[in-house]
Amino acid sequence: MHEWALAEAIIKLIEYKALESGINRVNYVKVVLGELQQVDEEILLYAFNELLNILKNEKNIEVVKYQLVKEKAEFKCNRCNSIWSLNTNTVSADELEMIHFIPEIIHSFISCPHCGSHDFEIIRGRGLSVIVYPQ
Amino acid sequence: MQQDYRIFAIHSRLSSLKLAIPVISPKGGVGKSTISSMLSLALSDIGIATGLLDLDITNPTLHTILGIDIHSVKLEEIKGIKPFKLTERLEFMSIAFFTRDAALPLRGSDIVNTIRELLAIINWNSMILVIDTPPGLSDEVLELLLLLNSVNPHITKPLIITGQNILSIISTKRLLSLIRKEKIEPLGVLCNMCSNNEFIRDIAKAYSVEILGYIPFIQNFEETIGNTKAILKHAQSYLNILIDKILNLVKT
Numbered sequence: 001m002h003e004w005a006l007a008e009a010i011i012k013l014i015e016y017k018a019l020e021s022g023i024n025r026v027n028y029v030k031v032v033l034g035e036l037q038q039v040d041e042e043i044l045l046y047a048f049n050e051l052l053n054i055l056k057n058e059k060n061i062e063v064v065k066y067q068l069v070k071e072k073a074e075f076k077c078n079r080c081n082s083i084w085s086l087n088t089n090t091v092s093a094d095e096l097e098m099i100h101f102i103p104e105i106i107h108s109f110i111s112c113p114h115c116g117s118h119d120f121e122i123i124r125g126r127g128l129s130v131i132v133y134p135q
Numbered sequence: 136m137q138q139d140y141r142i143f144a145i146h147s148r149l150s151s152l153k154l155a156i157p158v159i160s161p162k163g164g165v166g167k168s169t170i171s172s173m174l175s176l177a178l179s180d181i182g183i184a185t186g187l188l189d190l191d192i193t194n195p196t197l198h199t200i201l202g203i204d205i206h207s208v209k210l211e212e213i214k215g216i217k218p219f220k221l222t223e224r225l226e227f228m229s230i231a232f233f234t235r236d237a238a239l240p241l242r243g244s245d246i247v248n249t250i251r252e253l254l255a256i257i258n259w260n261s262m263i264l265v266i267d268t269p270p271g272l273s274d275e276v277l278e279l280l281l282l283l284n285s286v287n288p289h290i291t292k293p294l295i296i297t298g299q300n301i302l303s304i305i306s307t308k309r310l311l312s313l314i315r316k317e318k319i320e321p322l323g324v325l326c327n328m329c330s331n332n333e334f335i336r337d338i339a340k341a342y343s344v345e346i347l348g349y350i351p352f353i354q355n356f357e358e359t360i361g362n363t364k365a366i367l368k369h370a371q372s373y374l375n376i377l378i379d380k381i382l383n384l385v386k387t
Contacts (some may be wrong), residue, residue, distance in 0.1 A: 012143035033378045080300040098233040104245045108237040130140045
């Protein structure tokens with residue numbers, strides 16, 4: 001698990017955006033947790049809140065509001081246009097761990113359930129993404 | 136890019152580097168992977184903390200050249216992932232550790248995402264990072280140059296590999312022309328499977344790049360695949376100019 005490292009990077013992004021905008025109060029941060037990356041929500045939130053406190057105390061940068069949104073993973077086949085969801089039963093625990101680190105690795109482990117193609121897109125729920133709205 | 140939190144993680148992961156050497160060539164089959172392996176083995180052998188990254192995302196082969204059994208390696212996790220330690224001073228990372236050597240068919244945006252995730256989670260402890268790239272000037276090379284440039288443009292010095300045949304020379308000319316327009320300072324050009332330096336003298340002069348030597352065609356080179364001692368021996372025979380140049384760069 002590397003949730004602490006993820007939280008540290010999010011905090012650095014918030015700090016960068018605050019400095020870029022010349023403000024101390026960042027209005028809103030949206031954190032999207034895509035299902036495929038299997039980020040541990042509890043650990044990420046704990047790390048994020050701890051680091052937010054440090055950001056406030058040491059850099060005087062505050063986040064007014066943040067929201068965590070979960071997103072189910074969905075795939076679309078480029079060959080036959082089928083759309084399907086993640087079925088963790090078809091992937092081993094070892095493979096899931098690798099997907100946790102690099103979600104695109106799923107292309108090695110699954111294929112389109114309709115036509116068997118590995119040429120598919122992760123259309124939703126890939127992993128962690130962050131949008132900072134400074135004002 | 137500035138909204139991508141991974142960029143900040145990549146900055147801190149690569150901040151200890153004094154030199155990043157992308158090994159590039161617009162043409163396939165000129166020996167980028169073997170030279171990346173030779174160079175990193177030689178640098179680590181003389182006591183320099185060296186990292187080697189296989190950035191050929193869809194077709195990694197460095198682990199085979201280095202004789203690493205992917206399936207027997209369990210990557211260590213400490214706030215990210217520690218690269219595989221091949222020797223005391225040589226760290227190695229490849230996407231093959233994650234795919235377990237299975238095929239990884241990816242389109243452009245997926246390759247960019249893979250590279251960002253990989254660089255954001257790997258804890259390098261090296262002074263020099265050698266990066267083997269796939270042939271051409273596509274996603275892997277462009278993304279690598281973009282990220283390295285955002286970390287520190289002064290540490291990035293591509294090593295250009297060419298062969299002596301006309302197609303290879305023409306491709307290298309194109310690459311050098313582009314690199315010069317982008318104001319990237321290459322480490323130099325190395326001619327592989329060449330009988331002498333004459334084949335690259337003209338282009339080196341035209342684009343003001345240093346010739347870093349040549350490696351002749353080595354009979355039965357295939358037999359050294361998987362044998363790091365034999366690969367190191369070749370490096371010690373043919374990479375002296377290149378290694379001296381690197382040592383001078385990291386000393387200053």
